[in-house]
Amino acid sequence: MPNNVKTISCIRNSTLIFFFLFGLHTSAIGAEEATGKGLPYRTVADYIHDIIEADRTLYTTHVVDRMQETGTAIASEGWEERNALPLPAQMLLLSGERVKNKGGGLNYRLASLWPIYKKNGPVNDFERKGLKAVQQNPNKPYTGFITQGRETVYVAIYADLAVSKSCVNCHNRHLLSPKRDQKLGDVMGGIIISFPVKP
Amino acid sequence: MYENKYQRPHHGVMKWILFLSPVFICLEFLLTGVGWTYEALPGFTGKHLTGTIRLKGEITPPKRFNLVLFSDPYYCGRISDGRGWRITPMPALGEHEELPGAVVYLEEVKKGKPGTTSPTIIQTKNCVFLPYISATQIGQTFHFQNWDPIQHKLAVFLTSQQGAQPLLGQNLQPHPENRKSDFLSEEQTGLHRSGPEVQYRIDGPGILVFRCRLHDYMEGWSVSLPHPYFSITGKNGEFSLKDIPPGAYNLIVWHPLGAQETSIQVGPGQTHDMNILITPTSPTIYAEEEPVNNPFGIDLVGDSSIVPTVERQKWDPARERPIGGGS
Numbered sequence: 001m002p003n004n005v006k007t008i009s010c011i012r013n014s015t016l017i018f019f020f021l022f023g024l025h026t027s028a029i030g031a032e033e034a035t036g037k038g039l040p041y042r043t044v045a046d047y048i049h050d051i052i053e054a055d056r057t058l059y060t061t062h063v064v065d066r067m068q069e070t071g072t073a074i075a076s077e078g079w080e081e082r083n084a085l086p087l088p089a090q091m092l093l094l095s096g097e098r099v100k101n102k103g104g105g106l107n108y109r110l111a112s113l114w115p116i117y118k119k120n121g122p123v124n125d126f127e128r129k130g131l132k133a134v135q136q137n138p139n140k141p142y143t144g145f146i147t148q149g150r151e152t153v154y155v156a157i158y159a160d161l162a163v164s165k166s167c168v169n170c171h172n173r174h175l176l177s178p179k180r181d182q183k184l185g186d187v188m189g190g191i192i193i194s195f196p197v198k199p
Numbered sequence: 200m201y202e203n204k205y206q207r208p209h210h211g212v213m214k215w216i217l218f219l220s221p222v223f224i225c226l227e228f229l230l231t232g233v234g235w236t237y238e239a240l241p242g243f244t245g246k247h248l249t250g251t252i253r254l255k256g257e258i259t260p261p262k263r264f265n266l267v268l269f270s271d272p273y274y275c276g277r278i279s280d281g282r283g284w285r286i287t288p289m290p291a292l293g294e295h296e297e298l299p300g301a302v303v304y305l306e307e308v309k310k311g312k313p314g315t316t317s318p319t320i321i322q323t324k325n326c327v328f329l330p331y332i333s334a335t336q337i338g339q340t341f342h343f344q345n346w347d348p349i350q351h352k353l354a355v356f357l358t359s360q361q362g363a364q365p366l367l368g369q370n371l372q373p374h375p376e377n378r379k380s381d382f383l384s385e386e387q388t389g390l391h392r393s394g395p396e397v398q399y400r401i402d403g404p405g406i407l408v409f410r411c412r413l414h415d416y417m418e419g420w421s422v423s424l425p426h427p428y429f430s431i432t433g434k435n436g437e438f439s440l441k442d443i444p445p446g447a448y449n450l451i452v453w454h455p456l457g458a459q460e461t462s463i464q465v466g467p468g469q470t471h472d473m474n475i476l477i478t479p480t481s482p483t484i485y486a487e488e489e490p491v492n493n494p495f496g497i498d499l500v501g502d503s504s505i506v507p508t509v510e511r512q513k514w515d516p517a518r519e520r521p522i523g524g525g526s
Contacts, residue, residue: 074268082413178358
């Protein structure tokens with residue numbers, strides 16, 4: 001086989017291998033939510049997001065704020081050591097972990113491009129792109145599919161805004177915070193919801 | 200392990216990040232995770248660099264912590280403002296704004312004088328990390344010692360622009376004969392004795408933060424470097440780096456309040472002397488303000504008050520510096 005034919009063959013094979021290995025991982029917004037049956041994935045994610053948002057808001061206003069205003073209890077990052085209430089963000093993370101441990105496939109968590117702790121940063125390029133996208137356009141969730149092992153997973157990232165002064169203060173005052181100029185209404189990160197789907 | 204944890208961020212991105220946080224600034228200046236090996240040459244002699252560091256500009260007010268919301272308010276409140284609040288450490292600037300406690304170091308040195316392997320001792324005493332700021336060479340071991348009569352929950356973090364990474368979490372037990380009541384009695388007969396040490400070997404470059412999970416106001420910093428070309432500024436902001444190999448370097452000044460990078464050329468000749476002015480780069484921090492009707496006021500601890508028998512902290516916002524000392 002002439003050298004140039006060998007080269008073309010090699011390139012073709014490499015291209016096929018490349019798409020086989022990486023093609024499935026990069027399908028993002030373009031492959032939007034065609035379920036065939038039942039609710040669109042985006043609608044399901046919206047419902048879950050609404051519940052998470054409502055729970056956190058109620059926990060903040062009806063538990064944390066009231067307990068603190070009356071001097072009954074405080075909310076603190078070190079809630080375990082200090083016999084305090086978890087911060088609203090921690091509450092969301094804790095409930096997300098609990099749901100994940102049930103093994104049903106649903107995951108949700110808070111993440112940020114400027115997390116106080118590294119574990120709360122983006123874990124892959126999709127999340128990184130999504131957090132940037134909702135930063136620029138908070139009204140539009142960033143959605144798409146990623147591959148995890150043999151599973152196809154639908155992911156939706158919603159902007160998470162600084163809705164209360166306590167959120168802003170905590171991030172701006174925290175010793176380990178990499179961003180301390182947050183203001184009310186800023187996008188502080190995102191709520192990432194994911195669940196497995198049939199391709 | 201560290202090589203992957205610590206990557207020098209992209210320069211352009213870091214320029215944007217610079218104004219956001221001193222922690223980011225640390226990263227901009229820090230050495231890369233790749234290629235930080237250092238060759239120690241026994242008997243090496245080189246040039247000397249001395250100078251003074253001054254801080255000029257508006258300093259972000261310190262953080263304040265309501266002592267009654269944390270463990271051991273009476274004991275730890277022996278350093279407080281007398282109204283039940285603890286103020287985070289602020290530097291006591293000299294008459295001409297000289298900055299004590301800043302770390303001055305060269306960014307990249309491949310070989311030169313031998314370093315030290317002696318341990319770096321970090322004490323907790325009166326609910327303060329001592330020293331507040333330190334510098335260490337990779338391979339050195341931190342010896343954490345609790346000299347208080349109470350327990351501390353030590354947490355060590357490596358800072359980065361992707362968020363902090365926990366490196367160590369361990370209880371620091373008090374010496375069994377240290378009694379809190381002895382420090383709080385009228386006679387104040389308490390003695391500080393060290394409890395069992397916790398050791399941690401530092402194996403990569405970075406800026407570390409020490410915290411106590413029981414007392415949030417406790418903080419300590421350490422800059423870890425591959426080489427021994429670093430110095431902590433003294434009371435008058437003075438520093439000295441000895442036996443530097445001739446060459447071009449970035450000289451970094453780092454402090455939680457601000458940082459500065461300066462290009463220098465160390466050539467043959469006598470000792471170099473330089474004065475560096477750094478400006479505070481701390482971003483906005485909302486100092487905690489006491490609510491008008493504070494449900495967690497000092498009355499929570501009963502009839503008595505939290506008496507600052509070790510240090511009465513004062514902060515003069517007009518002069519932007521601690522009054523009557525500080526650390």
